């Protein structure tokens with residue numbers, strides 16, 4: 001079936017993998033990549049799909065309600081896959097309002113625009129739900145909305161929300177609005193909450209790419225607190241597969257947890273990364289570990305996140321396709337083979353790409 005789908009944040013880390021998957025897999029869909037190209041958005045991430053006939057890039061800010069309403073009215077999208085966000089916890093601590101603007105108000109603008117075009121022309125008698133046939137609003141979210149776990153237990157889809165950082169509070173708020181639009185207006189939606197992703201195209205402010213870059217350049221590896229924080233890690237390409245499945249087969253008005261069943265204490269992860277990098281760079285065993293530096297803890301730092309992804313496994317048959325060792329190895333190789341990307345991102349030069357590609 002032919003469909004027009006807008007994917008927001010498609011120039012970012014996860015969005016770039018989702019866009020590539022949809023554009024290359026579904027030639028019958030018209031895929032729109034709506035992205036403001038903030039510091040985290042980089043069109044070099046998806047340079048290989050730019051010439052596909054079913055792909056259109058739209059530079060735009062989801063916080064601009066008029067722009068979003070006009071775009072939705074003009075294009076009459078059938079589906080929204082919403083990934084655009086301010087995504088870095090540390091930045092949310094220094095500038096929480098930026099997170100409210102993009103993550104909460106931006107999501108509201110998309111919800112309002114989708115509701116407007118999908119219910120346009122309905123009469124009071126016909127009921128809003130009738131006009132939602134074939135439509136879907138998919139909100140991509142995080143496991144951080146659930147707060148922190150102790151030494152045991154897993155987040156399930158029914159775990160109460162208890163966000164601790166301005167980032168997770170803004171994502172929790174947007175999740176609630178998506179759900180509320182489903183309950184109040186009948187908007188067809190699905191939400192997924194995923195654990196930490198890693199893989200190619202990851203902006204080097206986040207732990208794994210930052211540390212890969214610092215190991216290459218022999219800079220300190222700053223580990224928060226005692227390094228005992230525990231996170232579940234998922235290879236980004238496996239997340240993209242899960243997003244494809246949830247978009248197409250997820251139950252309407254439902255939520256799916258996505259995770260790698262792959263918990264690591266930060267310090268153990270950093271040591272594994274050092275060991276693998278030493279091997280790949282031909283350095284002495286233990287050389288990169290000497291770069292580890294313990295730094296003052298992040299305020300409100302959640303001790304442990306761990307996700308129960310058994311519902312998506314049972315209902316949609318999804319599970320991670322690679323082990324952490326395999327995914328990490330692929331990731332390191334990607335960064336070592338894409339030095340120019342890393343240099344452009346760390347120097348800010350990637351921001352010139354849009355000017356060159358899209359301006360006459």
Ligand code: NAD
Pocket residue numbers: 008009010011012013014015034035036037038039040041042060061062063082083084085086087088102106140141142143171193194195196197198203
């Ligand atoms: P990212 O920071 O790499 O990319 C975000 C993208 O959104 C960028 O391309 C940026 O230009 C764009 N963007 C930001 N503000 C915008 C705005 N106002 N208007 C339009 N575009 C805007 O983020 P990511 O890590 O790829 O995360 C994508 C989504 O997945 C986010 O919603 C995030 O909360 C969620 N998520 C991320 C992870 C993770 O580990 N990275 C895990 C679970 C969920």
